[in-house]
Amino acid sequence: MAAPDVQRTVDAVWRIESPRLIAALARMMRDVGVAEDLAQDALVAALETWPQSGVPDNPGAWLMATAKHCAIDMIRRDGRLRDKQEQIARDLAAQLALGRSELDAVGQQIGDDLLGLIFMCCHPVLGTDARVALTLRMLGGLTTVEIARAYLVPEATVAQRIVRAKRTLREARVPFEVPSGDELAPRLASVLEVIYLIFNEGYAATVGEDWLRPALCEDALRLGRVLAELVPREPEAHALVALMELTASRTSARTGPGGEPVLLLDQDRSRWDLLLIGRGLRALDRAQRLPGPLGPYGLQAAIAACHARARRAEETDWLRIAALYDALAMVAPSPVVELNRAVAVAMGFGPAAGLELVDALAGEPALARYHLLASVRGDLLERVGRADEARAEFERAAALTGNARERELMLARARACQSRRRASRAPAATRC
Amino acid sequence: MRFMMMIYPGIEESEWQPDAETVAAMGKYNEELTRAGALLALDGLHAASKGARIVYRDGQRTILDGPFAESKEVIGGYWIIQAKSLEEAMEWAKRVPSDGNMMLEVRQIFEMSDFPAEVQEAAQLSQTPPNQTSA
Numbered sequence: 376m377a378a379p380d381v382q383r384t385v386d387a388v389w390r391i392e393s394p395r396l397i398a399a400l401a402r403m404m405r406d407v408g409v410a411e412d413l414a415q416d417a418l419v420a421a422l423e424t425w426p427q428s429g430v431p432d433n434p435g436a437w438l439m440a441t442a443k444h445c446a447i448d449m450i451r452r453d454g455r456l457r458d459k460q461e462q463i464a465r466d467l468a469a470q471l472a473l474g475r476s477e478l479d480a481v482g483q484q485i486g487d488d489l490l491g492l493i494f495m496c497c498h499p500v501l502g503t504d505a506r507v508a509l510t511l512r513m514l515g516g517l518t519t520v521e522i523a524r525a526y527l528v529p530e531a532t533v534a535q536r537i538v539r540a541k542r543t544l545r546e547a548r549v550p551f552e553v554p555s556g557d558e559l560a561p562r563l564a565s566v567l568e569v570i571y572l573i574f575n576e577g578y579a580a581t582v583g584e585d586w587l588r589p590a591l592c593e594d595a596l597r598l599g600r601v602l603a604e605l606v607p608r609e610p611e612a613h614a615l616v617a618l619m620e621l622t623a624s625r626t627s628a629r630t631g632p633g634g635e636p637v638l639l640l641d642q643d644r645s646r647w648d649l650l651l652i653g654r655g656l657r658a659l660d661r662a663q664r665l666p667g668p669l670g671p672y673g674l675q676a677a678i679a680a681c682h683a684r685a686r687r688a689e690e691t692d693w694l695r696i697a698a699l700y701d702a703l704a705m706v707a708p709s710p711v712v713e714l715n716r717a718v719a720v721a722m723g724f725g726p727a728a729g730l731e732l733v734d735a736l737a738g739e740p741a742l743a744r745y746h747l748l749a750s751v752r753g754d755l756l757e758r759v760g761r762a763d764e765a766r767a768e769f770e771r772a773a774a775l776t777g778n779a780r781e782r783e784l785m786l787a788r789a790r791a792c793q794s795r796r797r798a799s800r801a802p803a804a805t806r807c
Numbered sequence: 808m809r810f811m812m813m814i815y816p817g818i819e820e821s822e823w824q825p826d827a828e829t830v831a832a833m834g835k836y837n838e839e840l841t842r843a844g845a846l847l848a849l850d851g852l853h854a855a856s857k858g859a860r861i862v863y864r865d866g867q868r869t870i871l872d873g874p875f876a877e878s879k880e881v882i883g884g885y886w887i888i889q890a891k892s893l894e895e896a897m898e899w900a901k902r903v904p905s906d907g908n909m910m911l912e913v914r915q916i917f918e919m920s921d922f923p924a925e926v927q928e929a930a931q932l933s934q935t936p937p938n939q940t941s942a
Contacts, residue, residue, distance in 0.1 A: 383892065383894040384894050384897075384898070386892070386894065386895075387890075387891075387892060387894035387895035387897070387898045388898055390891060390895055391843065391895065391898055391899070434898075486842075590891070593808075593889055593891075596844070596889070597843075597844035597845065597889060598844065599844070600841075600844030601842065601843065601844040604841060604842050604844075605842075627918065627919040627920070632924050632927055632928060646919065650847060650848055650887070654847065
């Protein structure tokens with residue numbers, strides 16, 4: 376096999392094997408940073424060895440055995456040997472002597488290790504950027520370069536974020552464990568938040584020229600599916616998967632031929648991905664069958680399901696969507712939810728009713744610089760025939776968004792208001 | 808990216824009689840794909856001999872009922888997986904349990920963005936798809 380082929384194969388093996396490799400090492404070494412270094416050492420060894428020897432039949436087991444050898448070397452090399460570490464080294468040597476691979480272990484151990492790693496990477500002691508970078512790196516199998524490219528930041532920034540995050544975890548003495556009891560819910564919420572943040576960055580890029588970064592959406596979906604299988608009794612984990620699958624099903628309908636965004640109600644629904652819709656509806660069903668009412672992700676997934684089930688935009692069940700937003704505003708109140716509720720109310724009960732709710736949000740400081748408030752208000756004003764005010768709102772939305780594609784769309788709508796106003800000077804013209 | 812992995816069992820169709828052990832190994836493999844978040848869909852197919860073919864030759868249409876002569880080279884089932892590269896999809900394909908005689912083929916699935924603009928334009932269907940398109 377030529378060297379570049381081996382490189383690509385090693386990359387592929389790494390993506391598949393590295394999460395459980397790092398997870399098992401983190402449990403053994405009681406340190407995520409050390410675990411990742413060891414896994415990297417094993418990766419380097421693979422890149423040196425495999426071009427000559429060929430890729431082994433069980434590359435995961437090979438990487439694990441190599442990482443364990445590296446661990447023993449590291450512990451023995453380290454002058455400040457402590458008894459505990461010496462014990463770890465002896466255990467590892469014994470495992471190697473028996474030819475045992477952690478990856479052959481029963482599913483339960485691998486699952487616990489992975490969960491431990493997920494909770495560690497998404498620990499609340501870390502800032503959001505650090506949690507996202509660490510999760511993509513350790514669980515998504517992404518390289519620092521790939522993460523940097525996805526987030527349009529310099530590679531050094533990502534590398535530094537990861538180094539700092541590992542140090543923070545070490546200094547805070549965050550234990551490698553799956554939280555239980557009262558601790559589980561908030562820790563799980565933090566994990567779900569990180570995965571959804573990654574998805575959203577891919578789905579509606581906050582910076583840059585491109586409106587969509589599908590690879591990041593796929594990474595988040597994959598992480599979500601892994602998590603849902605690891606905590607099958609947690610409805611919100613399935614609900615998040617449902618929400619992401621259903622949202623992602625609209626990906627190819629979401630941009631026009633020139634790369635410009637196409638809004639939900641204007642989309643060609645024949646382009647929606649039936650495979651992902653089916654998966655999303657099944658995941659939502661799984662969430663709904665578990666005990667307890669729907670949580671924030673469950674309600675958002677149920678809303679996405681209403682859209683997915685409507686073959687035509689006019690068939691959308693807006694009354695149900697408005698009711699789901701009412702429920703969402705109860706369990707997870709936020710100005711953004713209020714804004715979406717206003718849109719649903721406008722669709723279900725007319726633009727004037729929606730505008731009333733939107734105007735109530737006008738003084739909301741959290742939304743003062745939120746482009747979607749301006750864009751929604753512009754839309755509703757346009758529909759009640761207040762074209763001048765509508766144009767001003769679209770222009771404001773254009774000025775507020777950081778996304779180039781979205782800015783173009785807003786400016787186009789502002790221009791459309793102007794021309795329509797001229798047209799509507801004709802006496803009989805009424806539109807809503 | 809999505810890939811389809813197709814399996815060609817490589818034995819006479821009449822001998823397709825998977826035992827419990829084979830089925831269990833395949834089940835374990837499918838579970839591994841699921842746990843990795845990579846599996847999107849999969850199906851096994853009934854024997855080609857129970858199916859039928861439509862063949863066009865020089866504009867002439869012929870309908871053929873099974874069984875067919877080349878019964879060793881027929882597809883037995885497929886997986887649709889999510890992967891970042893052909894190499895990653897191939898890594899998954901290498902892990903499909905084998906009884907020693909079979910073929911796997913890995914192909915990338917087209918996405919709308921793979922097509923040039925004019926083809927995407929042509930694919931733009933009606934905004935109001937006919938009723939029968941919804942299940």
